[in-house]
Amino acid sequence: MSPTASPAASPTQAGRIAGIIVAVVVVQFLMLVAFAWPAARSAPQDLPIVVAGPQAQAVAQRLEQQRPGAFDVKTLPDEAAAREALTDRDAYGAIVTTPQGPQVLVASAASPAVAQVLQQLAQNMSPSATPAVPVRDVVAADPDDPRGAGFGALALPLVMSSLAAAVIVTFLVHGIGRRAVAVTGIALLGGACAAALAQGWLSVLPGSYLAVAGVMALAIAAVAGVITGFTSVMGRPGIGVGAVLFMLIGNPLSAATSAPEMLPQPWGDLGQLLPPGAAATLLRSVAFFDGAGAGAPLAVLLCWIAFGALLMTVGGLRGRRAEAPEGARGEPVPVH
Structure with a gap:
């Protein structure tokens, strides 16, 4: 063999390369499924609506016959009750x-x-020879973002930046208390800046600035805290686990651009149990509905934050035991 010839790849190297190729293709496939499948199969699934007025029962039965399973219909006595159901997010x-x-x-x-x-649906209710059925928007989207494109675009950057924050904290900050302080500071400052951007320059969210900033801070704390906790317990693989859980699964199932009932079930409901989906729902509640329907998503975010704190504590305590001197473990210490 000439000195310049490259040696053939060993069986171990060949297996490693084959494993990398398969892993990358599998991740690509899962990303395509995760992001494209919910959008391609978007359709009403037990979508909560109300029917009110003297003919409410007849209209409800007609909807069930024409679109079985599409709507979860509740009958109410009059228009005032129907409007209240919309403003209460029922x-x-x-x-x-x-x-x-x-x-x-x-x-x-x-x-x-x-x-x-x-x-x-209103257009289909009106024959072509009669006037169109009027449609009234009781709680309108932000006039600068009528289609919700800007609102929907907020979810992925928040998750990605929170993942980056967790990586930075993991590698540059040591100790349970210091990591908790770092994650809290990033969440508070990040939430304040993100809310200022969303309400100021982008103008996609109305409502109280403090409430919007608080929700974004909770979302950042939930994602960054849990991923930091994962890495504290399992090391670098924890970053991958967090990325899969919150970016690959949580983001496409967040329903930030549609609604949980528009996604295939039970994935729409699952998305609301993860921080991206809970944060999107909570943001809508505080920005447009004066906090109506905020209880469940707020509880989800708080549970994730508590879980992240628990993981960081467990990882920190485990690290302390591993670094403890032999004498601290009850073993005899040699006398010099």
Whole structure:
């Protein structure tokens, strides 16, 4: 063999290369499924709406016959009750029957995508020879973001930046207390800056600045804290576990651009149990609905934050025991 010839790859190296190729292709496939599948299969699944007025029962039965399984219909006595259901986030829309004909109420702030579905439903209710069924927006989306594109684009950057924050804290900050302080500081300052961007320059969120900043801080703390906890317990693989859980699964299932009931089930419900989905729902509640429906997503975020703190504590204590001198473990220390 000439001195310049490259030696053939050993069986170990060949196996490693083959494993890397397979792993990368598997990750690519999972990413395509995770991001494309919910969008491709987006359709109403037990979407909560109300029907009100004297003919409410008849309209509800007709909806069930025409679109079985698409809507979870509740009947209410009048338009006032229907509007209250929308502002309380108990329903996405309403069909109100009156002697002059039906009208459709929507809350585009809850989901512009669902509002479009209900507007299409209103068009189908009106024969071409009659006037169109009126559609009224009870809780409108931000006028600078009527389709919710800007709102939906907030989720992924928050998750990615939180993942980056966890990596930085893991490798540059040591000790349970210091890591907890670092994650808390990043969450508070990051939430304040993100809210200022969303409400100021981008203008995609109305409502109280402090409330919006608080929700974003909770979202950052939940993701960054849990990933930091994962790495404290299992080392570098914890970064991959967090990335898969929150980016590969949590982000596409967050329903930030649609609604949980528009995703294939049970994945829509699962997405609401992860920080990206809970944060999106909580943001809508505090920005557009004066906090209505905020209890469940707030509880989800707080549980994830507590879980992250627990992981960091366990990892920190384990590290202390590993670094403890032999004498601290009850073993005899040689006398010099």
